[in-house]
Amino acid sequence: MKRILLTMLAVVVLLVGVAGGLVGSAFVGLQPATDGPVAPGVQLVRDGYVNAFLIDLDDGVALIDCGNDPEAKSLLAALKDRGLEIASVKAIFLTHGHRDHLGGCRQFPSAAVFAFEGDRGLVEGTKAANGPLPRLAGIDASAAVKVTSALTDGATVSFGSVGVTAWNIPGHTEGSAAFLARGVLFLGDSAAGQSDGAIRPAPWVFSDDVGRCRASLMGLATRAPMQTVAQLAFSHSGWLAGGSALTTFH
């Protein structure tokens, strides 16, 4: 009996170790992310291990994702620092529907919520994620929020003088998005910036289909106006200067 228990314990320890190693390796060698400006009118707000971004509009701000924290403490503090309030957030652009990018969205009830149709079920809490690890969590409606505006591939949403262009880059999730605003190309979880200046695609344990994610990134490099890209920004790493890490990605 004791031997069986010890064997079971060893198997559990091994499985936890392997799972921990897989998750940990996803973060090794990444460019560190810190709060602050990414470009004129674009601010990174770190929320634990995930980034959200404030994009200045003529009147108020738009968010790229809402962080992991249901109380959105980091985002609310960043708004307060700038003399802005909850109602100043006019729009939320979701890079995809994983829980750690939706966490704080409910704190901004007057904002329009933009996402691609492919991730509507994830965002609204009616569908489970497909990646090997996210799948284990099943349907998670704890941060569900209504998509008020479905995005169109390649189209620009304009707020006065500021435009946000969206591309659907399926792979990490079906409705994964890239956004270009104020010269910054936001890639969400579809890619991460490494400290050596290269990018790598989303880790497979968190993704629907990494091969598709890679192909989408290479396609994006031919579809987006890369000559206008001053920075690449990511959800779990620091940003990279210029767009060449994407145009040379293969």
Ligand SMILES: [Zn+2]
């Ligand atoms: Zn994700």
